[in-house]
Amino acid sequence: MVAKLFADHEPESGDRILFPGIGSNAPFIHAVKRWCDKHDAPMPEAVAVELDPVRIDDVEENLEDVDVDVQERDFLESSIPRDLGEFDYIIGNPPYVPVTQLNDGEKEQYGEEFDTAWRRFDLYILFFERGLELLADNGRLVYVTPEKFEYISSGDALRELLTNYHVQEINHIDQDWFPDLKVYPAITVIDATESDRTHIVTRTNEERTVSLPTDGSSWAAPIRGGIDIEDTGVTLSDITVRISAGLATGRDSLFVSDKDDVAPQLIEEGWAYPTVSGKQLRTHDCPYTDDLILCPYDERGNLVSENELGAYGDWAEIHRETLEERSCVQKRNRPWYDWHNAPPMPEMLRPKIVCKDVAKEPEFWGEPEGTVIPRHSVYYIVPKSHIELDNLLTYLNSEEAKKWIEANAQKAYTDHVRIQSEMIEDLPIPKEFAETMQTSLV
Template identity: 25%
Template sequence: MSNEFQFGENPDKFEVTKDLIEEVKNNPPKLDDLDGYQGHPIKGVGDVYTPVEIVTFILDNIGFNKEANIEDRTIIDLSCGTGSFIREIVRRIRSRLIEKGLDPSNPEDAETIVNTITENVYASDLNSIAIWRTAQVVIDELIEEIELLDQNDPVLELKFYNDNSLLPTFNYGIDGFDFIVGNPPYIKNSEIKPEIDDIYRSEYETAKGKYDLYSVFFERGIDLLNNGGKFGFVTPDRFFRADYGEPLRSKILSDTHIKALIDLEDDPFPKVDAYPVITIFEKEDKSFPRYQVDNSFYYCTAETDDLSEISVFDQDLVHFDNGMDCVEYNQSDLDQSAWDLQKPEIKKVKSALEDKLIRFDKLPIDIRAGIATAADDVFIINKQTANKLEDDILVPVIRGRDVQKGSTSWDDSYIINPYRHDKSVVNISEYPKTKSYLSKYKSKLEDRYCVRERNKRWYETHDTIDYNQETKRRIITPDVTSDNRFAIVEGSISHNTCYSIYYEGDLELLIGYLNSSVFRYLLKSSMPEIRTGYWRQMKRDLKQIPVIDPSIYTAEQRDEMIRLVSQKDWDKIDDVIYRILDVPDAHINVIESF
């Protein structure tokens, strides 16, 4: 390992010096001055400011409040970022002690308040600036008490550690924590240094596939939590369905009692590509017979500003104000496969439809991802550039953004196709204009993975283009969408922001169903949501979506569907589909309002 990651087993605490205290007094920390504020990640480390509504909700619902004996309990923020959690933790402990009779203006009581916090509150972060700022907010909250302490230098030490707490050598010096909270950094697997990635993969069950770093923070947190300890994180919700989330789902189910999963419908972290969920659970001692017996939890969807209207800490006192969308689940109903958490009426209608349909892959279909070039800005060109190159090396290209419901809006873009119709690579010297154009970007093209690791020629696309296959008449759909958008195309190549669906049957008949409200309902209720109102369509998932068995159409219904598709009359197509499937009015209302 590089020296940057040679952390010891006993890391240093953060020393609060007189100079730092004086700096905080003269310039109290303000949120607006912090990197990470308003959802902007701190560059290179993925930390973002956690809104106070989320902090408050998590602490309330793990039971870290002044009504509990929190002064005797240990708590840690495993990736403290800008100190949002730590500030509120300190406030709550201080308020608890004052309510018990301690006077912060009394030197002895002030020392007790400070010592209680420094003994029980922990934080860590790989970013030294994050640790420094978190220490600042603690000083700001305790400045009255700190000024009454004996003024040694350093005045006090905080159990705040500027280290990588995920490495196996890291030791906090205690057996476990009573509470663990946090907003782990938003770092994708591709952004983790290879030497550290190797360590994570060897040490953590959750570091599998294209895992995101928050998965490892979950596992580390569960392992550090005492039996009966409470846990609250806000993270992306991708682990609900993603393949890499399977080990994490398994660990959560096997080691904890879930208390609540709260999907946030707004976007409190707008500058990071995350659809956040709050996860609250309690670690259970698996040696006791009561473990995992009929444990129920609540799945809710809410806006960040409405979190105060949900309370799930005490299951006997659960309340949801203003008709909050919350559903009770039994944990035993979940397993390590994807978690499909939805409101009962959504699942009921979906189940009724599925009983009348067949899986997409039961039809004679082939679903293929579009072509990836690994250098779109070079290989995909506009008409003006295309006019300067050889015609027979260019093919029209359709991107996801071009696909509408029943049609495409081609923007005169072309892809440079360096392959013959038999998929062999062309001799680029036979196309001097194109060679001259591509040569301007040769160093960039040579640096692509497909050239470096797969020994492709510098002017090839990442994916080999099978012209005869890629330009066939077929149905295409975007990979990311907020609506069911399917169109029939021919003679163009699909970009990798599209999927192509090849079908041996009647394309018009199929596309009528694919653009129906029924299919939209099934898509939206099945596909992983990546941001509010948008879902990602994956080949694996598309193959499993239910479709109408074409054999159930009567000749009259078939002719009617094809006629309506030619007219793009999607409303009347919906009526036909509802009649064929005998969908009751109550279910139609759910489908069309979803």
């Protein structure tokens, strides 16, 4: 990282360097000092910022031979730019703290002060914004962070901000760098100049130079070597009525059983529907299983009232205590016999396409009968009525669609892709579907 920091511009006397969040053994300060000694370059005037007083004590013991102004303060505090001034070099490993771990006061304060404090942001995203604010003209910033800012929707504002800079390089490094953390790390090199050419190094050591989108949209496709699906201007969302995760009951072990174990009255009175889980899609290689799920909704999607529950009511009464323990009842005041969330029955019980929500590689199955209730680990895609299910299925399982999904999906740990509606609804759709759509509109 230090070699990248000084690659195009060796430190000169009068240059300034900033170390945000230096940690207890100040690895970057030592590495910069070593680099300067080795290259016979002057150590730039150094400022380090660290919030944690215990780490500061350790650092000070650790830094006897380096001249650094170590400041115990919050790097995200609004007075920092005024107090610290500008820097020619900034290098660090910012804290990775998701918004869910911040208190309401912090969320509000960051929301007011940072353009990038957007949706489910993370402190490392704010460290980028603050660092860029402190970067002198022609300065360079090098951070190691999770790679997620490249493609998550909460990274939109940061990606937009970065269009005013030159993202010179993104180097995707091995997960083993942080053995205790479940992150895919990347080293990002940013110059305070303008250029749209970015050198990418992938985790498999492929290298290429790309232009990143300038409208804040995901960088996943150019970074991962996205494919060229002919741009017809039509996406999956244009030819579908619904794309969503399947349903959660809050206690599948109760609601779901083999059809032979379900009381005949429950089946006769229509409370039981075929169902499938993500795992079963793979093991059965189709959405049709022997499992039934008990459902207190009518086919229009209305929750049946308690006095009309019939055999379902008798079944639920036996399990009342367990049903009442579920968080949807305790915390969200849902009726005790209800599911975790309401199923959109009319849209869901239609011919559809299903896939696992997290998979090593995306794979889709048809559910042409339109009878199966997909469970939470299944994603379902309901095409508009004029779209041929089989054609769409063939396209979704094609190499080109697969590559697009792999390039655009968020990654789940251990190299799986996560199917999410906000990603898959943007899947470009080939001409033949676009033409069908035009015909149907006419």
